[in-house]
Amino acid sequence: MTKRSSLELAVCVAGIYVCFLSWGVLQERVTTRRYEHPETGEQQRFKHFVFLNVVQSAIASAVALLYLATTSLKGLAWPSTALRNKFFQLSLVSVCAAPFGYASLGYIDYPTMILGKTGKLVPVMLMNILLYRKSFPWQKYLVVALITAGMTLFMLMNPKGHKSDKNANIPLAGKLWGITLLSINLLLDGVTNSTQDEIFRTFRNVNGFLMMFYMNLFSSGIMLLFLGFSDPFIGEFSGAIAFTRMHPQVLFDILLFGLCGALGQCFIFHTIERFGAMILVTITVTRKMGSILMSVFLYNHSLALGQWAAVLLVFSGIFVESFAKGKSHGPSSDAKKDGNAGSVDEKVALLKEDEDRMGMNKDDGVDVLNDTRSNGARKRKGKK
Structure with missing residues (x-):
């Protein structure tokens, strides 16, 4: 990897870390804060998550459109039918994936879901192989194995881990159903990431911001259709509008949440375009490890011996990935070409x-x- 590419990747990593750490804080703020009515003093929580996702997709689409409009009007051309179908497929799969993750929390606890998410590299690689017959060098399989094993071991060795009281009485069949729902969520995420890779390989005139614009545009449309048809039954859209009128301060938090997510998506789609989905998922998976280690050093938390071994496994995987890229893009290979x-x-x-x-x-x-x-x-x- 050249110095320029290394610097570009470092900027993408930093951008993803900063934006999505902030995004996580804002998400927790919006979904857990009790908003007080300025006149009655009534306190309520915002529970309209589909509406929240619509706002985020709309803002992300607007940010991508602004970038494309100010840099190259050529990139705004309506895509071909084949490319449009791919973008719609991506949006539909992405929209469908989230409910399975949320539904799994009714049967498994949150740490179990996070543990499953750390293995996201596996479904991404699996979908690339099954759907698009893509092969990987042996180093990539080793990297996936090391990082997945390291993150899994780290979560399992948590000395303070405990089972949620909410899920303690759920029978085995219920927990298996929760794991099934989570597996569907991960497989759909794998389909999304592998299809993004395939689009960049197949359509040469596509860039990350063009994909970001159309994916979020179609996602917003799909979710708005859902809100329109389901509102008479579940009141998601009308309930969200009523909440924002009753608690206008929530609008600032929602807009800031959407903007932060949109900026993070800029780095995500650029990373997919330039470095591929496997690198992106490696970044997002190891971000959790980085956050944990930062917490350990800043707040003097302790780790079990097995957890330090898990950290070593994760960073071994990152080292193998860096070494393999440096070797394949070294000056000797360029000279040979x-x-x-x-x-x-x-x-x-x-x-x-x-x-x-x-x-x-x-x-x-x-x-x-x-x-x-x-x-x-x-x-x-x-x-x-």
């Missing part, structure tokens, strides 16, 4: 393929090709 006699035609094809995406001027492309051909001719002449 440049020296190949048959590389001129490949470079012509690549330049033509990437011309629109990179914004390369055609004259620049001709100069590069002429330099490449002249270098090749000098090498052949020298050999003679």
Whole structure:
């Protein structure tokens, strides 16, 4: 990996960490805070989660549209039917995944759900293999195994872990059903991430912000349709509007929550475009480990010996990933590629393929090709 790519990845990691740590705090604030009516003093909690997701998707779509409009109007063109279908599929799967995660909490406790989420790398890899016949180098399987095993061991070795009283009396069949719901949630997440990878491989003119715009646009539409049809029965939309009128201070928290999530999505979609879904999921999974370690050092919490071993496993996985990328993108491999006699035609094809995406001027492309051909001719002449 080049220094520029490493710096770009570091910025993405920092952006994801900062935005989604803040997003988590704001999410907890919106969903757990008791908002007081300015006149009656009545206190209520905001429980309209679909409405909350609609607002977040709408804000994220607006942020992506603003970026595209100020950088390249070409990127705003209505996508082809095939690409539009892919975006709609992504949005539908993403919208359907969340309810399974929420429903699982009725049968399993929160730590169990978090434990399941730490294994998200596995379904992402599995869906890439099953749906798109993608193969991975052996190092990638090792990385997934190390990080998943490390996060699982860390959660299981928690000395302060305890079972929730709420779920203590649930029978085994109920807990198995909860795990089934969580597994469906993870598989749908895997479908989403693997399909995002496939879109970037198949459609060369797609960038992260274009995907972010259309995914959130379609997601907002799907959820608004749900709110419209279901409101006479469950009152989700009308209840949310009534709550915001009764407690206007919740609007500021909701908008800040949506904006923070939208900024985080900017880093997420850029990471998927440039580095792939596996790197993104590695970042999001290890973010939890980073948060835990920060808490340990800042607040003098103690970890069991087994948990330190788990930390070592996770960082071993990260080291293997970094080492493999550095080796595959090192200067020796680049030099070897440049020296190949048959590389001129490949470079012509690549330049033509990437011309629109990179914004390369055609004259620049001709100069590069002429330099490449002249270098090749000098090498052949020298050999003679």
